[in-house]
Amino acid sequence: MIQRSVIMSIAKTHLLSKLKQTIIAALGVTFGIGSYITLVSFMTGLNNMLDDLILNQTPHIHIYNEIQPSKQQPVDIYEALSGSLNMVRSIKPKQTQKKIHNAQPLIDLLEKDPRVRGALPQVKTQIFYIAGPIDLGGNLTGVNILQEAELSNLGDYIVEGSPQDLENTANAIILGSGVAEKMSLEIGERVQVNTVQGELFPLKVVGIYQSGISDIDNIQSYTNLKTAQKILGQPENYITDINVKLYDTDDAVGLAKKIEEQYGLRAVDVQTANAQFETGNTVRNLISYSVSVTLLLVAGFGIYNILNMLIYEKMNDIAILKATGFTGRDVQWVFMSQALIIGIIGGVTGLLVGYLLSVVISNTPFETEALPTIETYPVNFDPWFYIIGISFAIVATFLAGYLPSKRAKKIDPVRIINRL
Numbered sequence: 001m002i003q004r005s006v007i008m009s010i011a012k013t014h015l016l017s018k019l020k021q022t023i024i025a026a027l028g029v030t031f032g033i034g035s036y037i038t039l040v041s042f043m044t045g046l047n048n049m050l051d052d053l054i055l056n057q058t059p060h061i062h063i064y065n066e067i068q069p070s071k072q073q074p075v076d077i078y079e080a081l082s083g084s085l086n087m088v089r090s091i092k093p094k095q096t097q098k099k100i101h102n103a104q105p106l107i108d109l110l111e112k113d114p115r116v117r118g119a120l121p122q123v124k125t126q127i128f129y130i131a132g133p134i135d136l137g138g139n140l141t142g143v144n145i146l147q148e149a150e151l152s153n154l155g156d157y158i159v160e161g162s163p164q165d166l167e168n169t170a171n172a173i174i175l176g177s178g179v180a181e182k183m184s185l186e187i188g189e190r191v192q193v194n195t196v197q198g199e200l201f202p203l204k205v206v207g208i209y210q211s212g213i214s215d216i217d218n219i220q221s222y223t224n225l226k227t228a229q230k231i232l233g234q235p236e237n238y239i240t241d242i243n244v245k246l247y248d249t250d251d252a253v254g255l256a257k258k259i260e261e262q263y264g265l266r267a268v269d270v271q272t273a274n275a276q277f278e279t280g281n282t283v284r285n286l287i288s289y290s291v292s293v294t295l296l297l298v299a300g301f302g303i304y305n306i307l308n309m310l311i312y313e314k315m316n317d318i319a320i321l322k323a324t325g326f327t328g329r330d331v332q333w334v335f336m337s338q339a340l341i342i343g344i345i346g347g348v349t350g351l352l353v354g355y356l357l358s359v360v361i362s363n364t365p366f367e368t369e370a371l372p373t374i375e376t377y378p379v380n381f382d383p384w385f386y387i388i389g390i391s392f393a394i395v396a397t398f399l400a401g402y403l404p405s406k407r408a409k410k411i412d413p414v415r416i417i418n419r420l
Helices: 006-015 018-057 103-111 144-150 163-168 177-182 227-231 250-261 275-313 313-324 328-362 383-409 413-419
Strands: 062-065 115-129 133-141 156-159 170-174 190-195 198-210 220-224 241-246 268-269
Touching: 006 018, 006 328, 018 328, 018 383, 062 250, 103 115, 103 241, 115 144, 115 177, 115 227, 133 144, 133 177, 133 227, 144 163, 144 177, 144 220, 156 163, 163 170, 163 198, 163 220, 170 190, 177 198, 190 227, 198 220, 198 227, 220 227, 241 250, 250 268, 275 383, 328 383
Parallel strands: 133 220, 170 198
Antiparallel strands: 062 241, 062 268, 115 133, 115 190, 115 241, 156 198, 170 220, 190 198
């Protein structure tokens, strides 16, 4: 067998002798890989942004007391009617407390679970915002603001003020941007909130919250946990909701089921709460990867056609190589080497082009009132995309060069020489 250095030298000579075709083949790989990197980085970046918008504001497990109709009516436990068919109409919900019984011990227990990043207590209530002659209905949530900012990224959606301002100010509120706009309220001004029981409570505006979802921003506001308890006239152990954040969201379904069975509370996992969103996200990812793979396959077919034509034009050279002692396997490796050289050069160039285009996109301004925290287009610079890209370039060019090289291997030099 001829030395590999000789085979590589011949392969380089063939590529340089047809430099225009070589450049076109390499550009085919470059375009395919560059387009793949740019598209998959941009599309997954957008998907991740949408995930963050929804999932950052959604607990992995939401625990609360759910109002339910009474499953057992008094007539069912009356012994004199135990053997009869009892039918009760217009069953009313049973009287239940909104608060979670023994909430703090449950929070302490959850935080000891190695799967749990944190368990966040909340007090939720419906209120009316009152400023001058205007009153609007809405929701007020009492939270430990610094914990929420750390585990739920709540601070990312505070467009004016900061979580620390709410932590350091007594009787303060962070208003939803829709509420603040409708009531012409700014930081430093005061708004009165009216509970469903009719109690008025003045609060100082220390921040503006904007989630990017107008239906939420038009009603939602935040205050300290103790302030919410004070507004409702409840003690410090009054907790209506617990939001659980996990290290791995795949644990949410099992843990939520366990909580419901052990504590008799309603526990909604993130998969159940966002089932439609997850379906849409899966479809978007499928489309992104399908288009990306199509680009790579088109590049592979282009390389195959160019190498096939190159072998056809090199029939005389192949005959001479075989006549001078090169075996069919040596000839095959000459053309396989050409394919791999094109694949490596085109692949590396494609990675560079894809990266540069991704950087340009990631620095392109993306300004919208709905997403004030997003300043540029989101791009995902996942190293796996680049590993997949260069791997596919090498494999695709190897396969694209295999069939033409196999044909070159079988060429009979005698027939070619007789035609000369």
